[in-house]
Amino acid sequence: MSSPPSPSPTRWFKALRRTRIEDVCLKSGATACLEVLKRARVAFRARRTAQDSFRLAQVEALVRMLMDHECDFVDALGRDVHKPRFEMVMSELMTVKNEALHTISNLKKWMEPQRIERNWATAFDECLVVNEPLGVVLIIGNWTSPLQLCLVPLVGAIAAGNCVIISPPETCTHTAVLLHRLIPAYLDNECFHSVVAAAHEISEIIDLKFDHVFFSGDKENGIKVAQAAARTLARVTLVLSGKNPCYVDSQCDINTTARRIAWARFHNAGQSAVAPDYILCHVDAKENLLQALRCALQQFYGTDPRESRSFGRIVNEENFNKAKDQLCRSGKVFIGGQVNEMERYIGE
The missing domain is CATH 3.40.605.10 (Aldehyde Dehydrogenase; Chain A, domain 1)
Incomplete structure (x- = not known):
């Protein structure tokens, strides 16, 4: 399986x-x-x-x-x-x-x-699985x-x-x-x-x-x-569940790549075993990729994802608190990061 x-x-x-x-x-x-x-x-x-x-x-x-x-x-x-x-x-x-x-x-x-194919030991037999x-x-x-x-x-x-x-x-x-x-x-x-x-x-x-x-x-x-x-x-x-990194090369189609990453990452508000955890990016593609991700997310969820019917919520309070704590401990937030505890919402 x-x-x-x-x-x-x-x-x-x-x-x-x-x-x-x-x-x-x-x-x-x-x-x-x-x-x-x-x-x-x-x-x-x-x-x-x-x-x-x-x-x-x-x-x-x-x-x-x-x-x-x-x-x-x-x-x-x-x-x-x-x-x-x-x-x-x-x-x-x-x-x-x-x-x-x-x-x-x-x-x-x-x-x-x-x-199955017969060999010398089973030459006179009918071999089946x-x-x-x-x-x-x-x-x-x-x-x-x-x-x-x-x-x-x-x-x-x-x-x-x-x-x-x-x-x-x-x-x-x-x-x-x-x-x-x-x-x-x-x-x-x-x-x-x-x-x-x-x-x-x-x-x-x-x-x-x-x-x-x-x-x-x-x-x-x-x-x-x-x-x-x-x-x-x-x-x-x-x-x-495990780590699923994405590698973005400088030669790839940045807009297509950004849309695919955004879809995979934000499906079910990121609560998926196969969601990309992080991106390994060629230095020459970094800025273009960030801008392309911003555009892709706005196309998917609008300027305010909280109002979008296509943007999910965190399943329970325990997972919400884990995600919120990680957001506070991590580096610089480039897009989103808004938090609403009542709705268990974390903005993209």
Whole structure:
């Protein structure tokens, strides 16, 4: 699996009722996870997920869920991560839909045995590689893209014939509640589950023993997840945030470069694992690049980004304070830097 910003399912495989937030919290943590894990194991051992018809039906149901409740997801994501609507639809809903539709088109081909070249030791044999599901997969989402980082791995896990337990990020309460309501209504109730877990409960949940753990988040928590998974020899896929520098040469098209950097940096108000962290710039291009960045940002967000519907906000107070402190400690501010604590707004 790879991560810009989440793995493709190709690589993974190669009547609603209202639920209050308090209700979801009562069904959270390791105890609730153990209950659904037992059910998922029984379903997997019964080969409930083995047939391609079952897998296709589940992925198609996931697409229907997104289409039927697009407005609900947009509202929940808006409350949780404060993304502009266009960003939410493109980076969350459309990304998941595209992965699901790609899976529907290719699933039968992925499930076919793959013939391999024979050598002297297997000259009289028929050599095939047969893809088999692993078992029960745990998907731990992340607040930067709470829907995408839960559902894109889910599409891949379904395609590969696994049962799945999703743990949406606890900081994205509205999205977690919505997933908790909708997944049982659209997907198989024995094979696919959602459990809300606090960050400190993740290691305890992983100790319950899964066949694969998918985690997206920061390096520190990634280390804890890997250590917990190692205790049960569970396979792990980690999608971790990191440093993403951009190099700008003196020979490049400065205006195009500035627009691309500005878009990548300010998508979701910079709260993305693949957002550029810093720029390495040829000295001859520095001044032109700064001016081009200023122009690009004004084109994107206007002269007052705070009033722009396309400019996001920091997801929570903790992250806002970190960004504000870093702004105070860093060097010279060339563009923006305005701060509004009530809105968790930091100007570009």
